[in-house]
Amino acid sequence: MPKRDYYEVLGVPRAASDDDIKSAYRRLARQYHPDVAKENPKVAEEKFKELSEAYEVLANPEKRRRYDELGFSAVESEFGPGGFGWQNFTHQADLEDLFGSSALFRQLFEGFGAPYGGRGRRDSGRGSDVEMTLRVPLSAAVHGARPTLEVPHDRPCADCRGTGAKGGTAFEVCPECGGQGQVRRVQSRGYTQLITIGECPRCHGAGRRILERCPTCGGSGRLSSVEKIEIDVPAGIEDGAVLRVPGHGGIGRPGGRPGDLYVQVAFDPTPSIRRAGQDAYTETTIPLATALLGGQVTVPTIDGRADLKIPPGTQPETQFRLRGHGFPRLRGSARGDLLVTAHVEVPRSLSGRQREQLREALGAATPAAEGRRESFFRRRGT
Secondary structure: OOOOHHHHOOOOOEEEEEEEEHHHHHHHHHHOOOOOOOOOOOHHHHHHHHHHHHHHOOHHHHHHHHHHHHHHOOOOOEEOOOOOOOOHOOOHHHHHHHOOOOHHHHHHHHHOOOOOOOOOHHHOOOOOOOOEEEEEOOOHHHHHHEEEEEEEEEEEOOOOOOOOOOOOOOEEOOOOOOOOOOEEEEEEEOOEEEEEEOOOOOOOOEEEEEEOOOOOOOOOOOOEEEEEEEEEEEOOOOOOOOEOOOOOOOOOOOOOOOOEEEEEEEEEEOOOOOOOOOEEEEEEEEEHHHHHHEEEEEEEOOOEEEEEEEOOOOOOOEEEEOOOOOOOOOOOOOOEEEEEEEEOOOOOOOHHHHHHHHHHHOOOOOOHHHHHHHHHHHHOOO
């Protein structure tokens, strides 16, 4: 699904003031926060994230200026692979003010994985994300491609079903945290108490402890493997774009979902073709005779080669346009153009006969004839 304009997301005009943008975000955030919109929390979460990305850019004067001038491409570098994530959100204070209580805000914000002091319990067992680079030929930007990528990562051990315990059943409740996965520590400082809650150091948040480790995986619950994944590279994709493959990252803890795979697409260098948006650029060298008299030459294209008609009298560095030989837009069909710069090859030396023929073709007199003409006019006194 294509991204919507940030101003459209917040429902404000492009000339909106900073106060108008903040007011719109506060109103929509209250409406779509997943823990407030109980009817459809998943849809609300995506909506809330979209709102927060728009606000992150438009609430920052410099980011907003770049976005107004160049669009999404000017601010994408602010985010990590896969685009905007909660680790990129820097306006938590605005949400604290929105919900009126920092304690309530932390509870709501951490509930769906926002980085306000760490991930929430709901996401504590999630596997790590994996990042890889995929090299494809330039033709993939025109026709798309479906290459197979070998992703090295861990997989759940089949013998213990990923639990790390022999037979998958040998567990006991963690005596350190009583099965809660968290430990609460209290420190007294005069008349005050400092209470901290953190992950249990013994069970690492699992709430249970292995009694007998699985001999196959040594109690880790996972084994190294290589997964072959077919990646869909869409036509029109830009060099350096990142594709997200959900669920193919590192495996999580028992009960936790796996991470995601982020694939950065890089095109193999093609010396004869240069890309600029939807258009492609190349060069060709034509003989002097072809430039003078016209003709036809073959030029390199993204798909192979194509014939280019050269009209008589073509000047050096003339640029020709082959329509429809460029790149398509992402998820589009119409292609850009191929622009060909023609360099004219001038011979370094000519034979006497060639010189005479060239002068005759160009209507130029020989040096001797020029001398005779000059003597004739001098004799006549002109």
